[in-house]
Amino acid sequence: MSLLSLSGITASYGASQALFGVDLTVGEGEVVALMGRNGMGKSTTIKVICRLLQNTHGEVQFAGQNLAGMPAHRAAKLGLGLVPEGRRCFTNLTVRENLYASARPGAWDFARVHGLFPRLEERSDQLAGSLSGGEQQMLAIGRALMTNPRLLILDEATEGLAPVVRQEIWAAIATLKRDAGLSILVVDKTISELRRIADRVVILERGKSVWTGSMDDLSGAVKDQYLGV
Structure with a gap:
């Protein structure tokens, strides 16, 4: 049984429809990469999962529960840990206070x-x-882990960072997969790095799921059709 399952998801911002049929699953301990060109619905899909945007059709199931109509704070308590695009740390709080603010009982604590x-x-x-930007990204990931999530969602976690910091972030994600067995949904464009950690890929095109498969099945033709500039 999947930990997360999206089936036939549509969603709109007012009168503007953004998602036209997204299907996606993440299993226990699985790392899934959500990919697609800019503006194809990846961040909107994340908002729907986290209940920051309610879907108009389709079904979102997480940890055996239908999330229809559920507010974001209740969905988070089920075990959704979000690392949002742009980090969004509490800039007027210390690092420790940021971590403490999101802490919930579980294996992930300050020491870990x-x-x-x-x-x-x-x-x-x-x-x-x-x-620095890289340190804020580490803090954003640490803050999400302090909620002791069942699913960690990373939305463009390495975007805009220096190469050496990007490598630190990717190494940390690999550690989470290897040592923590955490389920992870990651939005990123770096195929070479995703190939090391992702079990499956879901590609969105114009707000719809158009391709699903393993990293090994991600052929040059698929990349050119759906991921190329």
Whole structure:
């Protein structure tokens, strides 16, 4: 049974329809990459999953529950951990306060997050707004982990970061898959890095799921058709 299942999802921003039929599943311990060109509905799909946007048709199931009409805070308590695009740390709080604000009982605590990102321990008393972009991204991931999620959702977690920091983030995601067995849904464009961690790929085109398969099945023709510029 899938941990997360989206079936025939449509969604709109007012009168403008953004999703036209998204189908997606994530199993326990599985890493799924959600891909597509810019503006094809990836972030909107994430909003629907996290109940930041209600779908107009279709069904969202998570942890055996139908999320129809459920507010975002209740969905989060079921085990949805979001690392949003743009990080969105609480800039006027310290690193420790950011982590504490989202903490829920479970295996992920300060010590474990610090083990994954030692730099956060070094910066514990520093305001989040004074951190570098890469450090803020580590904090955003750590904050999501402190909720002890069943599914970690990463929306463009490496976008705009320096190459060396990107590698640190990718290494951390690989560790989460290998050592924590965490279910992960990751939105990113870097095929070479996704190939190392993703079990499956779902590609969106104009708000609709158009291709699903393993990374090994992601042929040059598919990349040119749906991911090329």
